[in-house]
Amino acid sequence: MIAGGAEHGKLLAECSRRDFVRRASLLGLGLLVAEALEVARLMGAPEPALAQAGGNDATLQAFADTMIPGRRAATTDLGAAIDPSAIAGVDELPGAVEADALALFHHPEIGFDALEPVFLTELESRSLPLGANFLSLDFGHRVQVALAGLDFSNSTRVVWEAAAAVPFTAFCAAAINPNQTAAKASGYRVMGLPGEAPNGYQRDFSYGRRLSRERTTSGSLP
Amino acid sequence: MPDRCDVCIVGTGFGGSISAFRLAELYRAAGVDPGAIVVLERGRRYKHTEFRQSMHIDHLSNVYNLIQGQGAQVVVANAVGGGSNLYLAASLRAPSEIFNRRDRRPGDGPDRRMWPDVIARTSLDPYYARVEAGLRISRPTWAQVSKSGGLWAATLQAAGHTCDRVPLAISPDRCVNAKWCHTGCIFGAKNTLPTNYLGAAERFGVQLRANVQVSQVRQSQARPYRYIVAAERMDNEGDHPSRAPVAGGGFELECKALVLAAGAMGTPPILMRSQSALPSLSSEVGKHLGSNGDHVAAVEYDPKKVRDVLGLPGYADFYKGKPITTMTYDYYAGRSANEFDGTRFTLQEIFLSALTNFLYDHGRGTGEPSFWGLEKKHAIAHWANRIELLAMVEDTNDGQFFAVPPSGGGVRPNPGPVTVGLFNYAFSEQSLRVREAAEAAIRQIVERGRLGRFMKLTETRGAYVAHPLGGCRMATSPDLGVVDDSGSVFGYEGLYCIDSSIVPTSLGVNPSLTIAALSERCADALVGRGASLGLPARPPGFAPGVPDEVIGERVVPALLRDGGSTPSRRGQRRRGRHRRRSQRRS
Numbered sequence: 001m002i003a004g005g006a007e008h009g010k011l012l013a014e015c016s017r018r019d020f021v022r023r024a025s026l027l028g029l030g031l032l033v034a035e036a037l038e039v040a041r042l043m044g045a046p047e048p049a050l051a052q053a054g055g056n057d058a059t060l061q062a063f064a065d066t067m068i069p070g071r072r073a074a075t076t077d078l079g080a081a082i083d084p085s086a087i088a089g090v091d092e093l094p095g096a097v098e099a100d101a102l103a104l105f106h107h108p109e110i111g112f113d114a115l116e117p118v119f120l121t122e123l124e125s126r127s128l129p130l131g132a133n134f135l136s137l138d139f140g141h142r143v144q145v146a147l148a149g150l151d152f153s154n155s156t157r158v159v160w161e162a163a164a165a166v167p168f169t170a171f172c173a174a175a176i177n178p179n180q181t182a183a184k185a186s187g188y189r190v191m192g193l194p195g196e197a198p199n200g201y202q203r204d205f206s207y208g209r210r211l212s213r214e215r216t217t218s219g220s221l222p
Numbered sequence: 223m224p225d226r227c228d229v230c231i232v233g234t235g236f237g238g239s240i241s242a243f244r245l246a247e248l249y250r251a252a253g254v255d256p257g258a259i260v261v262l263e264r265g266r267r268y269k270h271t272e273f274r275q276s277m278h279i280d281h282l283s284n285v286y287n288l289i290q291g292q293g294a295q296v297v298v299a300n301a302v303g304g305g306s307n308l309y310l311a312a313s314l315r316a317p318s319e320i321f322n323r324r325d326r327r328p329g330d331g332p333d334r335r336m337w338p339d340v341i342a343r344t345s346l347d348p349y350y351a352r353v354e355a356g357l358r359i360s361r362p363t364w365a366q367v368s369k370s371g372g373l374w375a376a377t378l379q380a381a382g383h384t385c386d387r388v389p390l391a392i393s394p395d396r397c398v399n400a401k402w403c404h405t406g407c408i409f410g411a412k413n414t415l416p417t418n419y420l421g422a423a424e425r426f427g428v429q430l431r432a433n434v435q436v437s438q439v440r441q442s443q444a445r446p447y448r449y450i451v452a453a454e455r456m457d458n459e460g461d462h463p464s465r466a467p468v469a470g471g472g473f474e475l476e477c478k479a480l481v482l483a484a485g486a487m488g489t490p491p492i493l494m495r496s497q498s499a500l501p502s503l504s505s506e507v508g509k510h511l512g513s514n515g516d517h518v519a520a521v522e523y524d525p526k527k528v529r530d531v532l533g534l535p536g537y538a539d540f541y542k543g544k545p546i547t548t549m550t551y552d553y554y555a556g557r558s559a560n561e562f563d564g565t566r567f568t569l570q571e572i573f574l575s576a577l578t579n580f581l582y583d584h585g586r587g588t589g590e591p592s593f594w595g596l597e598k599k600h601a602i603a604h605w606a607n608r609i610e611l612l613a614m615v616e617d618t619n620d621g622q623f624f625a626v627p628p629s630g631g632g633v634r635p636n637p638g639p640v641t642v643g644l645f646n647y648a649f650s651e652q653s654l655r656v657r658e659a660a661e662a663a664i665r666q667i668v669e670r671g672r673l674g675r676f677m678k679l680t681e682t683r684g685a686y687v688a689h690p691l692g693g694c695r696m697a698t699s700p701d702l703g704v705v706d707d708s709g710s711v712f713g714y715e716g717l718y719c720i721d722s723s724i725v726p727t728s729l730g731v732n733p734s735l736t737i738a739a740l741s742e743r744c745a746d747a748l749v750g751r752g753a754s755l756g757l758p759a760r761p762p763g764f765a766p767g768v769p770d771e772v773i774g775e776r777v778v779p780a781l782l783r784d785g786g787s788t789p790s791r792r793g794q795r796r797r798g799r800h801r802r803r804s805q806r807r808s
Binding site for chain 2: 066067068069070090091093095104107109110143146147150164168169171172173174175176177178180187188190191192193194195196197198199200201202204205206207208209210211212213214215216218219220221222
C-alpha cells in the first residue's frame with residue numbers, strides 16, 4: 001500500500017490534492033457541508049463585521065458567479081432577484097447565479113446556512129487586502145480570492161469546497177428547479193441538454209451503422 | 223415470541239431477488255406455500271411512473287444513498303429492486319482471466335488464486351446463461367448503438383483498435399432512447415429486478431416487506447429455526463421522510479435459513495454488528511472492500527474532426543440513446559503490455575449524468591483553475607460534444623470497515639441521503655499503476671488525429687465507486703474469507719451471503735451480471751440443501767425456469783401507445799424514413 005510514493009507521484013498528487021468534485025455531486029454536497037462545519041467550528045466564531053461586509057446573499061451570488069460565470073441578469077430561472085453587483089458579466093451565457101445557486105445555498109437539505117457566516121468571514125478576510133469587499137471586487141480579483149481559498153495549502157479549503165459545490169449543483173443538475181428542461185433551466189440550456197424526454201428520441205440517436213471491428217461474437221470476452 | 227418464516231432474505235438487489243425467485247420455484251414445485259419466504263428491503267417501492275427524469279434534489283435524495291468513507295465515496299441504491307433501478311444495464315460476462323487472478327496482497331500469500339478453485343468462467347457460464355434469460359439480455363444492433371457509443375467505436379477503429387457492442391438488460395421494444403436510466407426508467411424499458419425475478423417471486427406468493435432495515439442477527443435454539451433477525455421499520459414515505467428508523471418500529475423474525483443480500487455496504491455491517499452472537503464468524507468480515515476498478519474520464523470532441531477524420535456527420539447528441547453501448551477489450555486481451563494480472567483494463571463509453579460535468583478538468587491546458595472559472599464554463603457549454611469513459615481496471619480490494627456502523631451501512635448525520643461510512647479505502651500500488659495506464663491509453667487514442675480534448679478526472683482523492691464489492695469475500699477457508707463458494711457462511715449452517723459482498727476481486731466489466739450469476743449458483747446450492755435445513759426437498763425432475771416478465775404501470779410515449787410495444791403506423795413511417803436516410807448516409 002502506498003500513501004505517497006514517488007513512482008506514481010503525478011496521479012497520486014492529483015488524487016490527494018483535493019476532495020472537491022468527488023464529494024461535489026449532489027448527494028455529496030450535504031456531507032461536504034457537514035465536514036466543513038467541523039472545520040468552521042475550529043475556526044471559531046465569525047467576525048460579524050466581515051461577514052456582513054457586502055450583504056450576504058449578494059456576496060454568495062458573486063462567489064457563485066466566480067465559480068460558473070454568467071451574463072448579467074436581473075432575475076433567476078425561478079424569478080428571484082439578482083443583486084446588480086453580483087454578476088461580473090464576463091460570459092455571454094447564463095451562469096450559476098441565474099440557475100438559482102443562491103436558493104440552493106439556503107436549501108434545508110444542503111445545510112449551508114450553518115456554514116455561511118464562517119465562509120463569508122474567510123471570503124472577506126481574503127478580499128479586503130485586495131482593496132474591497134468581495135462583492136465590490138472586479139472579476140479578476142474575485143478569481144484571485146477564490147484561487148487562494150481553494151488552494152490546497154489552505155487549511156480551511158474544505159469550507160470553500162462546500163461553497164463551490166453549491167453553484168455547480170445548481171447549474172449542472174438544476175437541483176431545485178422543478179422544471180428539468182432547457183426552456184426553464186438555464187444550466188441545461190447552456191449545456192445543450194433538453195432535459196426531460198418523456199417521449200424519448202426516435203431519430204438521430206444512432207449513426208445507424210457498424211463503426212468498428214469487434215473482438216467478440218457475443219459482446220463478452222471468453 | 224418473534225414472527226416465524228422458513229427463509230428470511232435481507233435485500234432485494236440481484237442476490238436477494240434471485241434467491242427469492244429460485245426458492246419460490248422450489249416451494250411451488252414441492253406444493254408448499256412460498257409465503258413462508260419473507261424478503262425485507264430497507265427502501266420503498268417504486269412504480270416506473272414514480273421515477274422521474276430529474277436531477278431535482280428531492281428525487282435523488284429518495285432513490286440514492288451516498289456513503290462517504292475515508293478514501294472512497296460509494297453510491298448505492300435505496301429502493302425495492304436495489305441497484306437494478308438505477309443501473310445502466312450493461313450486462314457482461316467477466317473474462318476468464320478474472321477468476322484466475324492472483325493479487326498477491328498481504329495475507330493472501332504470493333500465489334493464492336483469489337477465487338475458490340471451483341469458480342471459473344466455465345463453471346459460471348451455465349449460470350450466466352440463466353441470468354441472461356431471466357434479465358432478458360440482448361445485444362444492441364449497430365442501429366441501436368447510441369451516437370456517443372458509435373463515436374467511441376469510430377475513434378477506436380481510427381486508432382487501429384476493436385470496439386464491441388455491450389449486451390444490455392434493456393427491452394429494445396420499450397426503450398425510447400431517452401438516456402434517463404440513472405434516475406429510474408419511467409418507461410419500464412430497463413429490465414429491473416421488479417420486472418422479472420422479484421416480480422415473479424411475488425407472483426408466486428413470496429412476502430415482500432419494504433421499508434424494513436435489519437440491524438443484527440442472532441442464533442435461535444428452537445430447531446428447525448436457526449436465526450432470529452432484528453429489524454426496524456423505516457420512515458421512507460411521504461413528502462418529507464426522515465429516512466430513519468421509526469420509533470417503536472422494531473420487531474424480530476425467526477427463520478430456518480437466512481440469506482443476507484444487502485450488498486457490500488449492507489451485509490458486512492449486519493454481520494459485524496452480530497459478531498458477539500455469532501462468535502465463530504471469520505475475522506475477514508468487513509475486509510477486502512473493492513471498487514470494481516472504476517475510473518472515469520471524458521473526451522470533448524472537435525465536431526470538425528468528427529466529420530473530417532472519422533467521416534461521421536457531426537456529433538452533438540450526447541443526451542440521446544442508451545447510457546452504455548460500446549467498449550473496447552483491446553487493453554484486456556491480445557497485448558503483451560496487458561498480459562499479466564493487475565495490468566488489464568477495459569474502456570467503456572458511458573453516460574453518468576449531467577452533474578458529472580464537473581468530475582473532469584476543462585481539458586484546455588490554459589493554466590486557469592481546472593474545475594471552476596471561465597474556462598470551465600466554456601467546457602460545460604461544449605458538453606453536447608462530449609463522451610464519458612469508464613475504465614474498469616484490475617485493481618485490488620484493499621478497503622475495510624474500521625468500526626462497526628451502529629445501523630445501516632454507516633452513520634447518518636441527518637435525514638438527507640448522505641451517510642458517513644466507517645471504512646477506509648487506500649490505493650495499492652497496483653491500483654494506482656493500472657489507473658495510470660488506463661488514462662494514458664485513453665489520451666493516446668483520442669489525441670491521435672487531434673480528435674478532441676482528453677479530460678481527466680480531477681479534484682478527486684481516492685475512488686468514486688458505483689460498484690462496491692467485497693467485505694464478505696468467498697474463499698476456501700475462514701482464515702481467508704467469510705463464505706464458501708456457495709455463499710454459505712463458514713461455521714453457520716443455514717446462514718448465507720448472496721450478493722456483491724462475496725465477490726473477491728474487481729471484474730473488468732460492469733459487475734451486475736456476475737453478481738447475478740454467482741447468486742444463481744448460490745441459490746442453486748441453497749435449493750439443493752433445502753431438505754437438510756427444514757425447507758422443502760427438491761422434487762425429482764425439478765429444473766429452474768425463467769421468471770415471468772412483470773412490467774406494471776409505465777409511461778408509454780405517444781409513438782408507442784397505439785399497439786402496445788409496436789410503434790404506430792406514423793412511428794413506423796418515421797422510423798422507415800430514418801432508416802432509409804441512415805442507409806443512404808452509410
